[in-house]
Every structure is written in C-alpha cells, then in structure tokens.
Amino acid sequence: MTAALAAPSPVGGAKTRINDFSIQVATVNGSGSQTANTVLLRAIFQMGVFVSGKNLFPSNIAGLPTWFTIRASAKGYVARKASNEMLILMNPETAKEDIAKADPGALVIYDEPLQLDKLRSDLAYTPVPFQKLVTASCPEPKLHKLVKNMIYVGVAARLLGIDMEEVKKAIAKQLKGKAKAIELNQTACVAGYDWAMENLEDQDHIKVVRDNKTQGLIIIDGNEACALGALFAGVTVVGWYPITPASSLVETFIEYAEEYRKDPKTGKSTVAIVQMEDELASAGVVLSAGWAGARSMTSTAGPGVSLMSEFIGLGYYVEAPGVFFNVARTGPSTGLPTRTQQSDVELCAKCSHGDTLHVNLYPGNMEECFQFAYDAFDLAERFQTPIFVVTDLDLGMQNWSSKPFAYPSKPYDRGKVLNQQQLAEVKDWGRYKDVDGDGIPYRTLPGTPGGKGAYLTRGSGHNAYAQYSEKPEDYLEVMDRLKRKYETAKSHVPGPVFRNQGSDKGVLAFGSSDPAVIEAQDILAEGGLKTDYLRLRALPFTAEVDAFVKEKKVVYVVEQNRDGQMANLFRETYPEHATKFKSVLHYDGHAIDAKSVVDQITAFEQK
Amino acid sequence: MTTTTSATPAPSAPTNKLGFTKQDYVGSKSTLCAGCGHDSITAQIINAAFESSLEGYRVTKYSGIGCSSKTPAYFINQGWGFNSVHGRMPSIATGASLANRTLINIGVSGDGDSMSIGMGQFVHAVRRNIPMIYIIEDNGVYGLTKGQFSATADKGSHLKSGAVNDFPSIDPCTLAIELGCGFVARSFSGNPKQLNAILKAAFAYQGTVVLDVISPCVTFNNHDASTRSYKHVKDHDFPLHDLGFIQYSEVEEVDIPAGETEIVTFPDGSKVSIKAIHEGYEPTDRFGAMKAIHESMAKGEFLTGLLYINPTQPPLPEVLNLVDEPLATLGEDLLKPSPAELDKIMQALM
Incomplete structure (x- = not known):
C-alpha cells in the first residue's frame, strides 16, 4: 500500500470553505458512477446542506468519459460553478487533461496507478489504491467495476467530514429495496472510509458541516x-x-x-x-x-x-x-x-x-x-x-x-366545449365564430349525440362555420381572430418573477439560467452594480414585461444559445426599445454559470 | 346505444332500424371530376352506413391530402371529420380513436397519401390494429397535382404524357397481410355490389380494415396505355366470391344456406358469408392468400373481394386495457390523484 502521501492542508493556507465548494468526478460511463455520484450528492443533502448536481455525460451507453459535478452552497446557490475544489479522477483517458484544467489548490483524489502527482505542483494529491480495496471488500470479481466507485464515495465522505450513517442511508434510498446491492455498496463505501481514516491525514481545505437548510426538501x-x-x-x-x-x-x-x-x-x-x-x-x-x-x-x-x-x-x-x-x-x-x-x-x-x-x-x-x-x-x-x-x-x-410540490387544487379548466344540451340551445353555432370577443371560439367533440355540432376540421382555408373557403375575407377573419386569441393569452399565462435591487439596469432571463443569474446579480451588487432581474415565465409577453422593458435603460438578456434568440423576440416585439437589449450568452453545452454572466455584464458596463 | 336525433324521413323514403333515411347519411356535394371513381366509393359508404344503421354522430372521418382525402366532406355530415396533413391520416385516427373508443372511424386515403409519404404511418397503424376502416382510393396517380405516378402504378405503365413508370408497384393488400392485418380486402369502384358488402362487414369489424379500392382517375389515368383505366380494370377484375354480410341481431336468427358458403363470425356475432367464385381461394388462409394474390398480380389481374379475414385480433384500446368509457369525458375525480397521494409521492423523494 502506498498511501504515504496524506491529504495536505490547502495550498497557500486559504481559509476552510465550509459547505461551499464544488467536486468534479471523472469516470467512464456505464461503470455505475451515476449511482455513486448521486449517493455522494444525497449524503451532503442529508447533512442539511444545499447541493446541486450536474451530470455531464456522453451520447453513449458505455465506455466514454463522463463528469459529474456536485456543488454545495451554504447560500443556496445551485448553478454550475466553473471552478472545482475537489477532483476525483477515475478515468485514465481523461486524467491528464483533467489535471491540466484543474484550479490551483484543488484536492485531487485519483486511482493510484495513474501516477498523476508529478504533473503539477500546485495541487494536493491523494492517491487511493482502489483495486486493492475493491478486491478486499467485494467477493464477486464481476461486480468490481460497479462497486469500485463506491470506494471514492467513502474516501470523499471521510475527507469532507460527512457522517457515514448519512452515506449508508443515501445508498439505501438510491437502491430502493435491493437488499443485496445495498449491502454490497455499503460495504465498499465503508472500506473506502476506513482506509481513509487509517491512511490519510484529515484536511481543512473544504468541509461539510451539518446544517438544517434541506429539512423537508425533496430531490x-x-x-x-x-x-x-x-x-x-x-x-x-x-x-x-x-x-x-x-x-x-x-x-x-x-x-x-x-x-x-x-x-x-x-x-x-x-x-x-x-x-x-x-x-x-x-x-x-x-x-x-x-x-x-x-x-x-x-x-x-x-x-x-x-x-x-x-x-x-x-x-x-x-x-x-x-x-x-x-x-x-x-x-x-x-x-x-x-x-x-x-x-x-x-x-x-x-x-x-x-x-x-x-x-x-x-x-x-x-x-x-x-x-x-x-x-x-x-x-x-x-x-x-x-x-x-x-x-x-x-x-x-x-x-x-x-420544496415539496403544493397540491394543485384548482379544478381543471376544460375550456369552451359545448355539450348536447348546450348545443340544443345555441341557435347559430359556428366552430370558428368569435362569440365572446376574446378570439376563442366554441368547439364540440366527436361523438356528441343530438344531431348538432358535427363539422369537418380542415387544414385548408375555412370560414367561421368551418366550411371550405378561399375567400380573402374568410381567411383574414380566421387569421386575425387567432391573433386576438393570442392577445387574450397574455392575461392567462404566468407573469414574470422579479428580483429587484432598485436599479434602472435590467437583467432578463428564463428557465434554467435562473440560479446563475441570481448568483451573478449578488456578485455584481457586491461589486457595486445593482440590477433589477425579471425572470420571464411565458410567451406571449405580459403587461409586466412591457412595463419592465419600457422603464429600464438597458436590459441584459441572458440566454443559453448563440444567436440571442430571446433578445431577438424582444427586439421584434418592442422595436422602439430595440437598442436596449444586450445579449449575455452561454452556449458551449455546459449549464450556464454565474461567472460567465458577471464577466459579460461587466464588460458591457465598462464600454 | 340510443340516438336522440329524430330522423325526418321523406314521406315515402325507406328507413333503417334507427328510422333514418339514406338522405341522413349524405354529405356535401362532391367537387371531384365528373365520373371520378372516388364518387362511386362515397356512394357505397353512404349506402352501407345507411343499411348498417350506423349512428351518424358516432362516425368520424379522417383523411390526409389528395383527391381521395377531400371525400370525407361528401358523406355522413352527421359525423365529425378531420382532414389533416399529407400522409398523416393514420396518426390522426389513432389519437382520436384512443380519446374516444366508442367512435366508428373511417379513414380515406389515396395511393399517394398512403404508399409514399404516408407509408410509415400506414404500416404502424396496421401493426397496432387501430379500430378504423382504412380505405385507399387507388388510381395509381397523383390527381390533385395533375397526374404524376404514384407508388401503386404498375411498372411499365404509361402516363398520359407518355412517361413510363420504371419502378415496381407497392401492393397495399399483401403488405397489410404481411403486417398482420385481420381484414384485408380489394374492390373496384365499378363493382358497387361487392364494395357495399365489404363495407358493411368492415363496419362490424373491430380492428383495422385495409380496403384497397381500384378507382380509376378519369382525368389523368384513364387512357389506353394505363393499367388503372376503367376498361383495363374491368377486363382484369377477378371477383373471388359472392359476399354477404349479416349484421348481428338479438332478435332474428338468420339461416345461412348450407353448401359451398363459408361463414366467418365476428366477435359481436355478425357474420360474413363467402361463396366462392374463384376456385380454391381460402380467405382465412394467410399464406395461401398471399400466394394467390402474388400469382394473379404476375398475370396482371386484380383479385377482388375479401382477401384475408381473421376477426380474433384485439384492437388497440383492448391491447392498452383502456376503460370502457371514452377517455375524453373521464372526470377529474377519476383522473387527479388525491392530496394524500401527492404527499406519499413527495415523501418518497425526500
């Protein structure tokens, strides 16, 4: 056993990062690493710490490189963080490149035979004899490949200070009721933990400390x-x-x-x-x-x-x-x-x-x-x-x-559907007639008895009575009503969510960019740039979106594509404000991170 | 089922079991070319629906794009129709037939709509045995775009312009048999009696019916060098049998004459009687049917009639074990899990 090299203290003597770090695990897909990584994530979650996971996997079933990033954040930031404080390198194919990309001072756990410790001097290395440990803890050779990953979970748990009972619970949760698999994985995990206890000095670079932030939350x-x-x-x-x-x-x-x-x-x-x-x-x-x-x-x-x-x-x-x-x-x-x-x-x-x-x-x-x-x-x-x-x-x-989901108690809205009785009362029903002025016509369902309400749906031109028509006025009636219907939708779709810091500079984003934008907004504010953030939740744009666009001097539109597609929709919808929209983009395939947003907005501000 | 519509027959017009006249099954006026074979098919759909006493409001009509696909507007105005996009009629019929399993589904397509752009959907609809009569109005030509070859055109056949088809034709019937279809028939728009009997049997069948109807295009494919002209098809039409259809009735027990007539009974008790004309053709023998059709095609003949029948295969709603009532009208009480159930789901995710 060559575990002589113990995990050292952080390079440069930096302060311990408590519940605030990222771990990147590099493995080969199809090796069961997804289970191991989810267990590690869940164990941190069970320690009461906000945690998020990003699986960066290949389009492949087995044998190609895969990376999993786990971020713990006391402040509740859950976006991907581009820098990592701990690396767990299990894949010989990518290990050298992973080392080359590592952030200075990172703690590197790796499979001992890879001999990575000579590649850079500014990293803290922890070689682990995975093969020996797996051979000792798992009697079935054919399962070695799958169980091996559980050993790094044990080693990481020890170094991070995660309670082993939480790890065991996480394994049981992840493998739902498969008793034999649970035992096998728990044994391997404990073997890694015990080995680390015996052979590694503790580290104070990054730590998990029990908190109560995730009480009652779901994953x-x-x-x-x-x-x-x-x-x-x-x-x-x-x-x-x-x-x-x-x-x-x-x-x-x-x-x-x-x-x-x-x-x-x-x-x-x-x-x-x-x-x-x-x-x-x-x-x-x-x-x-x-x-x-x-x-x-x-x-x-x-x-x-x-x-x-x-x-x-x-x-x-x-x-x-x-x-x-x-x-x-x-x-x-x-x-x-x-x-x-x-x-x-x-x-x-x-x-x-x-x-x-x-x-x-x-x-x-x-x-x-x-x-x-x-x-x-x-x-x-x-x-x-x-x-x-x-x-x-x-x-x-x-x-x-x-948070656990609230029960959706609002009854279903089945829309404007006429049943047999209602049809009997209607004098002049037309499938595409705008009776209520909201652009939404009344429809009927096939199989409705009573001899009324049948019609032929057609993708070709039709009039308000669903009859075939090529007349310009009939075509316009339908198309203009459809536009009115879309206008009506503005008052039915979810409006935006605001996070305002009292600024005339706007940030606009939607969907999965939200965590990165929240974090970026805080970082920018710390640096003296306050922003008002509107998170768009639907098309068409609602009145609140109109107001935001009108009142802001500049609107940074954050989105994860090359061409600024959402910004384009805004420029088209609000041509008189077109010059206000500045695109903040992230589109390399990884989830957007706060730093990318901060850097781009800062660059615009310095212009 | 009961109908709440009171039919209003003309004084002397005959009525069916529901009290409807044939007029209650008509549609809008056809806009196809005068003499189009498709109009003869429409006429037989109307006749068969009337004679089978279909409840019009339960009928749905689906189509894709092409001359054939216009025809659902020309029959059974009491039923709903959906004229969709080119080659996609089968998926439209699939969704609606799942949403409401009490509907009677008639799909009308053409050889272009089904055997080229729509081949994928044709194949899979047949494979799934969705409950529908799938009629292919087959003229070997794209009429609506003015006369290009379709994939059912015979190799070596000529367009009006003189162009020759270099590729072998696809036969929807042998293909359907291959795919496991339990009701495969071919007819000719010029043989109303046979088409009527097939359609009535088809209305009683539970799964997918594939009915290829040779329907000459009078405008673009009725010339002497065509193998889909009226004259050519009439000369090469070989009806396999005399078909009879006896709809199931709880009150009347119908005697079937003994002898050479074969009887196929459907799950609902309806019966098809098949009296052979073409010696040795056995419509319940899948491989024999395939062989006979291939041999006749090699000779340039059209075998018409009930080519293959096997009424035992479960249609898609049964395969999916769906509730008996239409999914479309199930209430929120049956569809929405309770707060306690959401809580249970949330607990498992903690």
Missing part, C-alpha cells in the same frame, strides 16, 4: 416534476417517441401511471400511452386526441419539434389542443444530444410554416416544472391550441432540491 429532476404535473392534470392520451433528454419524462410518467391511473373498480387504464413510430405520428396523436376531447401530450427535444412542426401548424390553424414538452438540448442537428442549451426559443415561439404564434411556458425550477405542466393542459383546452412547455436538459435531467 427531483425536471422531467419527473413535469411527469407529475401531467399526472395530476389528468392527461389521458400520450403519444411519444424516444429522444434524449426527453424520454425520461414519459418513462417516469408511465411508472406513476401504473400506480395512479387505474380505474379502482375495473383495474383498467385511464390513460392511453403509445410509443409511436416517430415524432410526426406523436404530434398527430396528441392533436387528434385533443381534438376528440382528451388531455394529450408528448415529450420531445429540438429535432423532434422540427419533425412535428408541420402538424403544430395544423394544430394552430384548426385549433386543436395538446401539450408539447420540449426538453431542449444542444443543437443544431444531432448537435450535442446529452448537453444543455436554450436554443429552441424561436422554434417553439413560432413553430411551423405560415404565420403561427404559440403560447410557451418556461419553468425555471422544479415547482414550476410541476405547476406549469399542470397549467399547460388548462391552457391547451382554454385556448384550443398546441402549448409548449420548454425546459432543457439541465432542468430536465439534473438533480435539483426543491
């Missing part, structure tokens, strides 16, 4: 939160097609539906879920099910939305409801399918050919993923149109801590 990812929102919203037809990073939304829904969507009397299913042959067919199922009165949804990512766009234009024009989750990833084309981006903003805002405008919801945290998924079904039926819920890989697939 969840956005796809599961959206799936739960859809479950409570009573979705009844799901047509979908697998695509990263959106698949787990429907897959999680399927698991919940097994338990919560069976008729208690008959055991039969109250939801139809069909994996379709492609995204085109998924969109067809969603819109026609909505047309026939079901609450319907699909979950997809950018390439899927592109394929669905013909149908989405149909849905807009014939006014068929449906909920479309877009868990965005890095485009264009296949792009970086396992990396995050907010680059479908314009696609979803105006999806399809011709003049189309869609209601979009941008949840920015887990509670909103749940709530907006729930609300999307009401909006779809109220406005009889496709609704996009736009998240991204960062929200959708990463672990987030959250």
Whole structure:
C-alpha cells in the first residue's frame, strides 16, 4: 500500500470553505458512477446542506468519459460553478487533461496507478489504491467495476467530514429495496472510509458541516416534476417517441401511471400511452386526441419539434389542443444530444410554416416544472391550441432540491366545449365564430349525440362555420381572430418573477439560467452594480414585461444559445426599445454559470 | 346505444332500424371530376352506413391530402371529420380513436397519401390494429397535382404524357397481410355490389380494415396505355366470391344456406358469408392468400373481394386495457390523484 502521501492542508493556507465548494468526478460511463455520484450528492443533502448536481455525460451507453459535478452552497446557490475544489479522477483517458484544467489548490483524489502527482505542483494529491480495496471488500470479481466507485464515495465522505450513517442511508434510498446491492455498496463505501481514516491525514481545505437548510426538501429532476404535473392534470392520451433528454419524462410518467391511473373498480387504464413510430405520428396523436376531447401530450427535444412542426401548424390553424414538452438540448442537428442549451426559443415561439404564434411556458425550477405542466393542459383546452412547455436538459435531467410540490387544487379548466344540451340551445353555432370577443371560439367533440355540432376540421382555408373557403375575407377573419386569441393569452399565462435591487439596469432571463443569474446579480451588487432581474415565465409577453422593458435603460438578456434568440423576440416585439437589449450568452453545452454572466455584464458596463 | 336525433324521413323514403333515411347519411356535394371513381366509393359508404344503421354522430372521418382525402366532406355530415396533413391520416385516427373508443372511424386515403409519404404511418397503424376502416382510393396517380405516378402504378405503365413508370408497384393488400392485418380486402369502384358488402362487414369489424379500392382517375389515368383505366380494370377484375354480410341481431336468427358458403363470425356475432367464385381461394388462409394474390398480380389481374379475414385480433384500446368509457369525458375525480397521494409521492423523494 502506498498511501504515504496524506491529504495536505490547502495550498497557500486559504481559509476552510465550509459547505461551499464544488467536486468534479471523472469516470467512464456505464461503470455505475451515476449511482455513486448521486449517493455522494444525497449524503451532503442529508447533512442539511444545499447541493446541486450536474451530470455531464456522453451520447453513449458505455465506455466514454463522463463528469459529474456536485456543488454545495451554504447560500443556496445551485448553478454550475466553473471552478472545482475537489477532483476525483477515475478515468485514465481523461486524467491528464483533467489535471491540466484543474484550479490551483484543488484536492485531487485519483486511482493510484495513474501516477498523476508529478504533473503539477500546485495541487494536493491523494492517491487511493482502489483495486486493492475493491478486491478486499467485494467477493464477486464481476461486480468490481460497479462497486469500485463506491470506494471514492467513502474516501470523499471521510475527507469532507460527512457522517457515514448519512452515506449508508443515501445508498439505501438510491437502491430502493435491493437488499443485496445495498449491502454490497455499503460495504465498499465503508472500506473506502476506513482506509481513509487509517491512511490519510484529515484536511481543512473544504468541509461539510451539518446544517438544517434541506429539512423537508425533496430531490427531483425536471422531467419527473413535469411527469407529475401531467399526472395530476389528468392527461389521458400520450403519444411519444424516444429522444434524449426527453424520454425520461414519459418513462417516469408511465411508472406513476401504473400506480395512479387505474380505474379502482375495473383495474383498467385511464390513460392511453403509445410509443409511436416517430415524432410526426406523436404530434398527430396528441392533436387528434385533443381534438376528440382528451388531455394529450408528448415529450420531445429540438429535432423532434422540427419533425412535428408541420402538424403544430395544423394544430394552430384548426385549433386543436395538446401539450408539447420540449426538453431542449444542444443543437443544431444531432448537435450535442446529452448537453444543455436554450436554443429552441424561436422554434417553439413560432413553430411551423405560415404565420403561427404559440403560447410557451418556461419553468425555471422544479415547482414550476410541476405547476406549469399542470397549467399547460388548462391552457391547451382554454385556448384550443398546441402549448409548449420548454425546459432543457439541465432542468430536465439534473438533480435539483426543491420544496415539496403544493397540491394543485384548482379544478381543471376544460375550456369552451359545448355539450348536447348546450348545443340544443345555441341557435347559430359556428366552430370558428368569435362569440365572446376574446378570439376563442366554441368547439364540440366527436361523438356528441343530438344531431348538432358535427363539422369537418380542415387544414385548408375555412370560414367561421368551418366550411371550405378561399375567400380573402374568410381567411383574414380566421387569421386575425387567432391573433386576438393570442392577445387574450397574455392575461392567462404566468407573469414574470422579479428580483429587484432598485436599479434602472435590467437583467432578463428564463428557465434554467435562473440560479446563475441570481448568483451573478449578488456578485455584481457586491461589486457595486445593482440590477433589477425579471425572470420571464411565458410567451406571449405580459403587461409586466412591457412595463419592465419600457422603464429600464438597458436590459441584459441572458440566454443559453448563440444567436440571442430571446433578445431577438424582444427586439421584434418592442422595436422602439430595440437598442436596449444586450445579449449575455452561454452556449458551449455546459449549464450556464454565474461567472460567465458577471464577466459579460461587466464588460458591457465598462464600454 | 340510443340516438336522440329524430330522423325526418321523406314521406315515402325507406328507413333503417334507427328510422333514418339514406338522405341522413349524405354529405356535401362532391367537387371531384365528373365520373371520378372516388364518387362511386362515397356512394357505397353512404349506402352501407345507411343499411348498417350506423349512428351518424358516432362516425368520424379522417383523411390526409389528395383527391381521395377531400371525400370525407361528401358523406355522413352527421359525423365529425378531420382532414389533416399529407400522409398523416393514420396518426390522426389513432389519437382520436384512443380519446374516444366508442367512435366508428373511417379513414380515406389515396395511393399517394398512403404508399409514399404516408407509408410509415400506414404500416404502424396496421401493426397496432387501430379500430378504423382504412380505405385507399387507388388510381395509381397523383390527381390533385395533375397526374404524376404514384407508388401503386404498375411498372411499365404509361402516363398520359407518355412517361413510363420504371419502378415496381407497392401492393397495399399483401403488405397489410404481411403486417398482420385481420381484414384485408380489394374492390373496384365499378363493382358497387361487392364494395357495399365489404363495407358493411368492415363496419362490424373491430380492428383495422385495409380496403384497397381500384378507382380509376378519369382525368389523368384513364387512357389506353394505363393499367388503372376503367376498361383495363374491368377486363382484369377477378371477383373471388359472392359476399354477404349479416349484421348481428338479438332478435332474428338468420339461416345461412348450407353448401359451398363459408361463414366467418365476428366477435359481436355478425357474420360474413363467402361463396366462392374463384376456385380454391381460402380467405382465412394467410399464406395461401398471399400466394394467390402474388400469382394473379404476375398475370396482371386484380383479385377482388375479401382477401384475408381473421376477426380474433384485439384492437388497440383492448391491447392498452383502456376503460370502457371514452377517455375524453373521464372526470377529474377519476383522473387527479388525491392530496394524500401527492404527499406519499413527495415523501418518497425526500
């Protein structure tokens, strides 16, 4: 055993960072490291410390490099932090590069045979004989590869001061009821911990100290939160097609539906879920099910939305409801399918050919993923149109801590649907007549008895009575009413959230950029630059957004794409304020971090 | 089911079991070319729906894009229709049939809409056995864009302009049999009697019916060098059998004449009687049917009639074990889990 090199004190004698650090773990995908990393994250969470995790994984099943970053933050900052105080290097392929990129002073735990300690002198090295430890603690050779990662969890727990009981609890939680696996992993983890106790000096570089910040919180990812929102919203037809990073939304829904969507009397299913042959067919199922009165949804990512766009234009024009989750990833084309981006903003805002405008919801945290998924079904039926819920890989697939979700007690809004009795009373029903002046017509559902209300839905030109028409005045009547309907949506979509410091300088962001912007806003304020932050939560822009744009001298639009797509929408909507919008961009596939925001805004301010 | 519509028959017009006249099953006026085969098919849909006493409000009509796809406007105005996008009619029928399993679904497509742009959706709808009659109005040509070849055009056949088709044709019927379809039929728009019998049987069938109807395009594909002209099809049409359809009735027990007539019984008790004309053709023999169709096609003949029948396969709503009532109208009480259930879910995530 060559554990002679103990973990030294922080290089340069810096102060101990308590509950305020990042750990990056470099492994090979398919090696079970996801379980180990989630256990480490959960153990810190159970110590009462705010924690967030970012899994940077390849588009591959096994054998390629993967990195997992865990950030603990006493202040509750949960954005990705670009610098790391601890590295755990398990992958020979990337170890040298990881060392080269390491921040000075970082604590490096690595697999002993990699012999990394000569590469740089400004890092604190802790070599660990993983193979020896795994051989000693795990009797089954074929499981060595999977269990090996648990050893670094034990070593890290010791060095960070995490209570081993919390680690064991986290393992049991993660491996839900699989007794043999729990025991195997706990044993390996303890072996790492004991070895570190025996062979390493303690360090005071970074530490976890028990706190009470996470009491009563849950850990969840956005796809599961959206799936739960859809479950409570009573979705009844799901047509979908697998695509990263959106698949787990429907897959999680399927698991919940097994338990919560069976008729208690008959055991039969109250939801139809069909994996379709492609995204085109998924969109067809969603819109026609909505047309026939079901609450319907699909979950997809950018390439899927592109394929669905013909149908989405149909849905807009014939006014068929449906909920479309877009868990965005890095485009264009296949792009970086396992990396995050907010680059479908314009696609979803105006999806399809011709003049189309869609209601979009941008949840920015887990509670909103749940709530907006729930609300999307009401909006779809109220406005009889496709609704996009736009998240991204960062929200959708990463672990987030959250308050438990509040019960959505608001009853379903099934919109303007005329039943047999109502139809009987209506004298002159027209499918596309604007009776109430809000642009929303009354619809009927196929299968309604009584001999009234049947019509033929068509993607070709139609008049207020759903009859085929090529007359200019009929075309204009429908198109202008659709615009009015979109205007009406302004008073129904969620308004923005403000975080104001009393400034005439505005920062505007949406979705997963929120944590980085909050942190950046604090850093900027510490440096003397106060800002007012508006977090946009929906399209169309509401009156509060109008007011914000009008009153600010400058609006920094923070978004995770190259072309400043949201800023473009703002310039188009508010041409008289077009010069106010400055783009703060982050689009390399990693989740946005506070430093990027601070640096870019600072650079603008210094101009 | 009951209907709440009181039919208002003309004084002498015959009525069906529900008291409706044939007029109650018509649609808007056709805007297709005079003499179009599609209009003959529309007429038989109306006749068969009337004779089968369908409840019009339960009928839904789906289509994609093309001449054929205009026709849902021309029949059963009491039912709802959805004229969607090119080649995507099957997914529209899939979603609506899941949303409301009590609907009677008729999809009308063409050879272009189904065998080219819509091939993927055709294949998968058939595979899933969605409850619908899938009619392909097959003229071997794109009519609405003025006469290009479709994928069902025979190799070597000529366009009006003289252009020759260099590629082999796709046959929707053998393809459907291959895909496991339990009701595959071919007919000819010029044979109303046969088409009527097939449609009535199709209305009683629970899963996907694939019905390829050769329907000559009088404007673009009715010339002498065409293999889809009226004259050519009439000369090469080989009806397999005389078909009869006996709708299930709780009150009347119908005697089927003994002899050479084969009887296929549907799960609802309806019966199809098949009296062979073409010797040795057995419509319940999947592989035999495939062989016979291929042999006849090689000779340039159209075998028409019920090509293959197997009424035992469960349709999609059954496969998915859906509740009996329409999903579309389930109440919030049945759909929304309780606060205690949300609490349980949240506890598991802590």
